[in-house]
Amino acid sequence: MELLERFAQGDDDAFETLFWQFQGEVYGWILRIVREPAAAEELTIDTFWRIYRARARFRPSGSFGAWARRIATNAALDHLRQRRYTEELPEELASGDCPDPALERETRDQIRRAFRRLPAKLQSTASLALIEERPYEEIAGALGISAGAARLRVHRAVRILRSHLARLGLKP
Amino acid sequence: MKKRDEDNLRAVSELLKRAMPPVNAEPRRDLWPAMERRLNGERPAGAPWYDWALAGAVVAAITIFPQLFLLLAFHL
Numbered sequence: 001m002e003l004l005e006r007f008a009q010g011d012d013d014a015f016e017t018l019f020w021q022f023q024g025e026v027y028g029w030i031l032r033i034v035r036e037p038a039a040a041e042e043l044t045i046d047t048f049w050r051i052y053r054a055r056a057r058f059r060p061s062g063s064f065g066a067w068a069r070r071i072a073t074n075a076a077l078d079h080l081r082q083r084r085y086t087e088e089l090p091e092e093l094a095s096g097d098c099p100d101p102a103l104e105r106e107t108r109d110q111i112r113r114a115f116r117r118l119p120a121k122l123q124s125t126a127s128l129a130l131i132e133e134r135p136y137e138e139i140a141g142a143l144g145i146s147a148g149a150a151r152l153r154v155h156r157a158v159r160i161l162r163s164h165l166a167r168l169g170l171k172p
Numbered sequence: 173m174k175k176r177d178e179d180n181l182r183a184v185s186e187l188l189k190r191a192m193p194p195v196n197a198e199p200r201r202d203l204w205p206a207m208e209r210r211l212n213g214e215r216p217a218g219a220p221w222y223d224w225a226l227a228g229a230v231v232a233a234i235t236i237f238p239q240l241f242l243l244l245a246f247h248l
Contacts, residue, residue, distance in 0.1 A: 012211075019207060027199045035192060041199050045206050052211065111191035130185040132194050155177060158184045165187075172183040 004060035015055065018064060019048055025065065026072045029142070032132045033076040033124045043079055047072040066141060073124070073142040080120035107170065114164040118157055125150055126157035 006014035026047055031040040050071050051058075058067060118126065125143065128134045129150065136147040143150065165172060234241050 016204075019204065023203055024198050027203075028196065031195050031197060035195065037197065037200060041201065041203060044199065045203055045210060048207055049210050108191040111187060115188065115192070126188075127192075130181070131188050131192055133185075154181065158177075158181050161184055161188075162180060170187075172180070172187040 002060060004058070004064055007064075008055055008058045008060050010055060015052055018051075022065060022068055023048070026068055029069055030072050030076045032134070033073065033127055034079055035127065039079060039083075043072070043075045047075045050075065069142045070144060077120050077124055080123055083116070110168050110170065111165065114161055114168065117164060118160060122153050122157040122160065125153040126161070129154045130158075 003014050003017060007018055023044060027040055027044045030043045030047065031037060034040055034043065047068065051068060054071070058064070115123065115126070121143075125139060128139045128142075129136065136150045140147040140150040145153075162172065230244070234244070
């Protein structure tokens, strides 16, 4: 029997195999949305937990990766909704992903705060489109919307961000 | 108008990337042990000891005082 069929029928070994195959991909996708390594790790586990509980609803003829990405996006959105009103900034991302040293730390923090004040749906779409430069079709698939709707969200995010940043005296 | 929107989008994108660079990373730790703990926590555990103690007490009480069974049946 195929791996995905065994997974859908509740085989724990099949689930473990899929976990090992997809954990890196799921983690990377969540990290691109929430931008906090520790939170992304917890959310990866949460995503696979959701996957495990929903395994009976998975159709083995479909793509496991796309299904997992959709569930991961929902978990990440839940996280963004919860953290939106906290003022603290998360830890910096790993070295090698260092921000531009020419940009002063205070300015960088202001930009990050303004970005975190965006509603979760706009923040996730903007992060994937504007920072990570993922294709709109891919973003739309993960969010369960059309590519046109994803573009609209990005334009809305840009409008809001520009007004937040203008109030801080920053003009992109 | 459309061109201005595109210019704004590009400018915001550049600024965001300077403050929050694109990421491409693997988990910093093995996530399977935590996953396994979550799975094991959910699997049905046996009944706790006090449930068994309560069941034993009820059986003993009914054995000693059979009329208690009617009272129990009434409340069930």
